[in-house]
Amino acid sequence: xxxxxxxxxxxxxxxxxxxxxxxxxGGLAVLPxxxxxxxxxxxxxxxxxxxxxxxxxxxxxxxxxxQRDAASxxxxxxxxxxxxxxxxxxxxxxxxxxxxxxxxxxxxxxxGARSAAEAGLNLAKIAGLxxxxxxxxxxxxxxxxxxxxxEEVAAYVxxxxxxxxxxxRLPIAASxxxxxxxxxxxxxxxxxxxxxxxxxxxPDRPPLVxxxxxxxxxxxxxxxxxxxxxxxxxALEAIAKEGGGILLYLRQEGRGIGLLNKLRAYQLxxxxxxxxxxxxxxxxxxxxxDFSIAARMLxxxxxxxxxxxTNNPAKVAGLQAAGIEVAERVPLALPANPHNELYLxxxxxxxxxxx
Numbered sequence: 001x002x003x004x005x006x007x008x009x010x011x012x013x014x015x016x017x018x019x020x021x022x023x024x025x026g027g028l029a030v031l032p033x034x035x036x037x038x039x040x041x042x043x044x045x046x047x048x049x050x051x052x053x054x055x056x057x058x059x060x061x062x063x064x065x066x067q068r069d070a071a072s073x074x075x076x077x078x079x080x081x082x083x084x085x086x087x088x089x090x091x092x093x094x095x096x097x098x099x100x101x102x103x104x105x106x107x108x109x110x111x112g113a114r115s116a117a118e119a120g121l122n123l124a125k126i127a128g129l130x131x132x133x134x135x136x137x138x139x140x141x142x143x144x145x146x147x148x149x150x151e152e153v154a155a156y157v158x159x160x161x162x163x164x165x166x167x168x169r170l171p172i173a174a175s176x177x178x179x180x181x182x183x184x185x186x187x188x189x190x191x192x193x194x195x196x197x198x199x200x201x202x203p204d205r206p207p208l209v210x211x212x213x214x215x216x217x218x219x220x221x222x223x224x225x226x227x228x229x230x231x232x233x234x235a236l237e238a239i240a241k242e243g244g245g246i247l248l249y250l251r252q253e254g255r256g257i258g259l260l261n262k263l264r265a266y267q268l269x270x271x272x273x274x275x276x277x278x279x280x281x282x283x284x285x286x287x288x289x290d291f292s293i294a295a296r297m298l299x300x301x302x303x304x305x306x307x308x309x310t311n312n313p314a315k316v317a318g319l320q321a322a323g324i325e326v327a328e329r330v331p332l333a334l335p336a337n338p339h340n341e342l343y344l345x346x347x348x349x350x351x352x353x354x355x
Contacts (some may be wrong), residue, residue, distance in 0.1 A: 001155035006123075007148040010188065013127045018044055020138055020147040021120050026113030029142050030120040031134040032127070033092040041085050041134065049079040050136040051109065052088055053117050058132065058283035061094065064108060074117040076135070078107045092279035094131030095267045112137075119150035121283075126157065126188050128258045131283040153273065158321075159296035161185040161193070174198025174240035183297055190214075190251035193338070194297055197236060206327045208245035209306040210235040211294045211315050213252040216259060224339035225266070234334055235309055246303065248294050255279065256288030274346045286351060291318025298324055311353045 009019045016035030021028050031044045033052070044050055055065075059075035075200040077083075077091070093260060111117055121131040162185035170180040174197060181194040201207035218228030232247075239245035254262030261282055268278035276286050291314070298306065298319075305325040308316055309332050316326050331354065336344050347353040 001152055003156060005146070005148050005267075006156040007187075008125050008154050009123060009148045012146045013123055013129065016040060018142075018145060019120075019123075020142050020145040021113075021123075021150070022138070022147055023113060023115040023119070023150050025115055027138040028113050028116040028120060028135045029145065030123075030160040032124050032129050033088050033132040033134060033290075035128045036085060036088070036134060038085055041088075044134055044136070044297055047139070047238075048136070049081070049083075050134040051079050052077040052091060053082070053121065053133045054091065054137045055121055055131050055283040057285065058092075058094070058278040061281045062095075062103060062106075064106060073114060074111055074121060075111050076117070078109045080107070080259075084266070088132075089204045092130050092283075093264070094283075095264050097281070098271060105208055115150045119148065119153045122153055122157075123148070123258075125284070125288070126153075126186075128188070128260060130264075132260070153314040157186050157189075157290075159185070159290065159293045162293065162296045162300065164300050167193070172197075172236065175244070181301070183300070185293075189293075192251055192293065192297060193249040194301060195240040195247040195249065196244070196301075197238075197247060201244055201246060206305040206307050206325075207303060208239050208242045208309055208330065209298070209303075210239065210245075210247045210309040210332075211250060211291065212247055212303065213250050213255065213289060216253065217262075225269075226338055226343055227334055227336075227340055230334050236330060238309060238330075239333065245309075246298075246301070246306075247298055250289070250294060252289045252293075253311065255286075256290070259283065259286050260347060275343060275349070276346055276350045287314065289318075291315055292322040295319050295322030295324045311347075311355055313354065 012019050013032050018029050018031040053074050053076050057236055058141050064075055064116050090096045120133050124131045162183050165182045165184045177199045179196040181300040183192045215228035217223035218226045219232055253259045265278040279286055305327055307328040307330055308326045309330045316329055320326055348355040
């Protein structure tokens, strides 16, 4: 895998430029809707108007998936003359749904190069953009575009790329004998961290481990909309009380959708959607996190068996599927506040948290 090809494609997408995705089932030129301009779309619409590709989740919120049987993958919308950049932007960004409630009629068409379309949507997610694209068939003039394959995109985000980069002593309030270990893998994910509370774990018993996904609003700014900040502090105290353990700080903001898209989800919550429906309307899965990243970090720390401090069965399943034995699930109970009561109820009732 040549990471430079994927990096060039990601750089182009973040600058609002088109790229090429090639695969055995066909190739596509791709332009992210979020960063398109009238000028870039006019240039992209050659020799004919490009189509639009959305995720199945976003298409379902627009009531488009009943037009085709294959609703589990990307949905391709034929571009009618009236679908300009403003209409496409309204299709891509659900924050605009109430401002433009009447959309359509639209005509779905065969997705064509499915693996290329899926890879293009995944690239948009990696780049921190909304997963919504203008697409068209490749033409001879596209030979100079940054180009990638679905296989290269998948390899680029593989947890196997993670490596330990550095470690240093870090006294914290919960334990002044703690050590911080930094991991580097996919640049877009940032540096994942492992805090060895009380120092290196004892080799004769499974350590108490907490997987904590980064939450800038909760961890740093003290947001009351979620329970992330209190969970982080309670986990550190619980691990220290056990005599030591590991807190993995995963750079998976907003359940893996990124900070900017999490703020979009907050806007949707203010419109009356819960956290699950907000993610789906944005075009993401309910939870985009990859817990095999945490498993890779534990293996690099020579930890293969853990007691997991969590209320989320998906974390237990994710670690076990990636080869880490979970000897015990240890609950982490915290009281609700008036601002996060609904958030916690959704965790319990819709995402299976054991609260």
